[in-house]
């Protein structure tokens with residue numbers, strides 16, 4: 100009556116790649132599980148930022164003049180530059196996944212490096228933007244000390260600016276750590292058409308980071 | 324596991340050591356990726372914090388024995404009930420069933436070797452420990468007296484350990500999210516061959532629905548709590564009306580998480596009950612699909628009703644009426660479940676073992692908790708009852724009563740599977756009765772107190788409330804006695820030799836097909852499903868409860 104029909108140990112059938120964890124029956128199952136996991140994690144990320152977007156929306160509606168006046172302090176050119184940089188990095192990330200899937204190890208390493216570089220450029224631009232704001236006293240909340248504002252309450256805009264771009268920046272840094280880790284493994288030759296899920300999954304994460312910026316940019320820099 | 328070909332029932336099966344024995348040593352436990360060991364470590368941690376939170380509860384009740392100061396001053400009282408609430412909610416009730424029992428049982432129930440991401444699972448335990456340490460460390464900073472809901476503006480203006488406590492809750496949220504992510508991926512991808520969605524045990528459905536909420540609601544809490552920290556550290560002004568912010572916005576954010584979170588606390592309880600009742604009624608569960616779908620329905624509807632916590636917080640009457648109506652709606656799937664459980668027991672051959680006794684307690688307590696919720700959902704009565712002991716009683720019925728009693732049901736149900744040992748079943752039956760009586764003695768009077776106007780979170784009260792407070796405090800001692808008795812006989816069971824059969828209760832789900840305690844990799848070979856989880860057609864006689872050691 101047993102419901103247990105025993106079969107051979109799964110490793111016996113598919114014993115090749117060392118990357119199949121013991122509790123999965125086959126690679127595709129392991130890969131799908133990882134993908135589901137990452138998608139779910141991305142949902143939580145969207146919701147995390149979502150809270151800030153909702154807060155921003157509410158406060159924007161309450162203090163439209165202040166937000167309008169405050170956003171002129173942002174540098175659109177730098178913001179646009181960063182948008183372009185991130186878009187390029189998303190593209191190179193897609194290319195790295197393709198390179199891994201098609202066993203092109205050298206290209207994989209190259210595209211990962213390019214992605215990492217774009218992320219670095221993004222952070223450097225952010226650094227200049229931030230230090231400029233610090234210098235002018237355009238700081239969040241009670242630290243706001245910009246002189247000569249005509250509309251009161253502009254600090255609220257900068258509260259959100261720093262919370263949202265700051266949280267996004269932390270995500271970029273986390274992405275850089277992940278891509279570096281991919282790079283090390285790529286150099287060691289871990290990835291191939293048989294096993295590339297870490298590349299694909301980091302890619303998903305990276306696209307999300309990119310996507311959030313694409314919402315942040317018009318929201319903060321291009322209010323009208 | 325060795326690479327041998329293993330046939331169940333074929334005499335040459337290699338004997339593997341059980342997961343408790345192999346590998347040995349503390350280090351092997353702290354670095355394990357075995358879901359069963361992680362589940363047990365969660366269980367002991369949760370029970371430890373239940374003890375701590377319970378001691379605070381007894382102190383609260385002792386203080387309320389007399390209308391004036393009894394054992395502590397007012398400030399201490401505020402800190403004690405805050406810590407009690409925060410510990411019980413974030414460290415006990417939320418992880419209790421999913422992280423402890425779920426981790427242990429879910430993979431076994433669906434015939435998997437482990438959860439989808441074993442290392443993430445271990446990480447979530449360490450994150451839990453970190454959060455717990457942070458919460459306890461707030462004591463060194465003078466404690467927190469905001470109440471576990473951290474309402475602004477109070478939480479953004481008082482001193483003490485508020486920031487640390489809030490960060491602790493943030494960290495604990497991640498632990499809960501990771502468990503949820505893990506369970507969904509596990510259920511999607513690791514079910515045994517032949518197990519369709521509707522052949523899954525209902526426990527898995529319950530865990531699935533819980534995980535949905537964990538994933539959709541917890542990030543909102545996370546960001547809300549970060550906003551409190553930002554408000555305290557940077558004065559960002561979002562919740563400060565003087566700076567153009569809005570303190571009620573916090574309540575919206577908080578309850579948008581916390582109302583669904585209420586179901587993080589109750590759905591797992593329902594999941595346990597859905598396993599226990601058919602096993603001890605020896606009957607197929609009535610309305611399998613209704614129970615499965617109602618779990619998911621509860622998970623989704625839970626997001627539409629948050630503002631019923633804010634009827635008196637300055638909402639428009641129209642919004643209040645809408646939220647009131649929606650809240651009534653959510654009672655429907657719960658009622659469906661209760662109906663189905665009772666229908667399952669109807670004419671079953673019921674075995675009154677400890678898990679079943681706790682399940683019956685659950686049915687009664689949950690019904691009372693649910694029905695009193697309707698009084699609170701109605702706009703007109705809530706205006707009267709809000710922030711009184713009626714609310715305290717209500718949420719203890721649905722949170723403490725239902726969740727913890729279901730935890731007890733589940734622990735008694737799977738104890739022989741976890742440890743291969745049986746507790747003293749007579750003492751267990753007696754203890755379940757004491758707990759039931761103690762619980763009702765503690766919290767029933769609070770409904771009356773609240774309806775007569777006794778406010779919650781008050782240190783002193785009018786003398787006419789004293790009689791009922793005395794009854795409630797005595798009840799808390801009875802309840803504690805029942806819980807200590809339970810702890811005593813459960814611990815005593817470790818003096819028994821191991822030797823439980825694989826299936827002491829005659830259950831039909833997969834975990835009963837593997838030895839008690841299971842081997843490290845759960846099953847010898849790959850289980851393939853050949854009948855449904857509640858298939859109690861008389862066919863081959865399952866191992867009867869009477870044949871057991873005790």
Ligand code: HEM
Nearest residue numbers: 380383404408411412416470471715722723779780781799
């Ligand atoms: C075991 C016996 C228990 C007793 C005697 C007890 C007693 C109390 C009392 C007297 C209060 C204070 C009410 C007030 O002043 O507003 C309280 C608050 C609370 N309790 Fe319990 N409790 C018990 C168990 C639990 C459990 C298991 C939970 C788990 C969810 C829990 C969760 C809470 C929460 C969330 C609050 C609210 C604190 C607040 O409103 O700030 N309690 N409890």
Ligand SMILES: [Cu+2]
Nearest residue numbers: 582585631632
């Ligand atoms: Cu609610």
